Amino acid sequence: MSKEEKRAQMLSMIADWQQSGMSKKRYCEENGIHEATFYYWFSRSKENDTDRGRFITLDKSGRNSDVEVIYPNGVRIKVDTDLSLLSQLIRLY
Numbered sequence: 378m379s380k381e382e383k384r385a386q387m388l389s390m391i392a393d394w395q396q397s398g399m400s401k402k403r404y405c406e407e408n409g410i411h412e413a414t415f416y417y418w419f420s421r422s423k424e425n426d427t428d429r430g431r432f433i434t435l436d437k438s439g440r441n442s443d444v445e446v447i448y449p450n451g452v453r454i455k456v457d458t459d460l461s462l463l464s465q466l467i468r469l470y
Contacts (some may be wrong), residue, residue: 387418 405412428435445455
């Protein structure tokens, strides 16, 4: 099996696990996969994530313009997307 085929199989199995809703351990047990192998594949699948560490563009069309800030003490504040106010609220804690 070539590297490309092995990688495709690995990514397919990771996607199958994500769709299953099972824990990693249970998925491995039911599919006869060694847990260490699965965790290795899972970590390798994250290495080639090209969007990690980069800014992404968000499309605001059709979205609610409210933002909810939830503090660790449980206080929730819902505000319009005023970036200045939002920045001040985040710095409060």
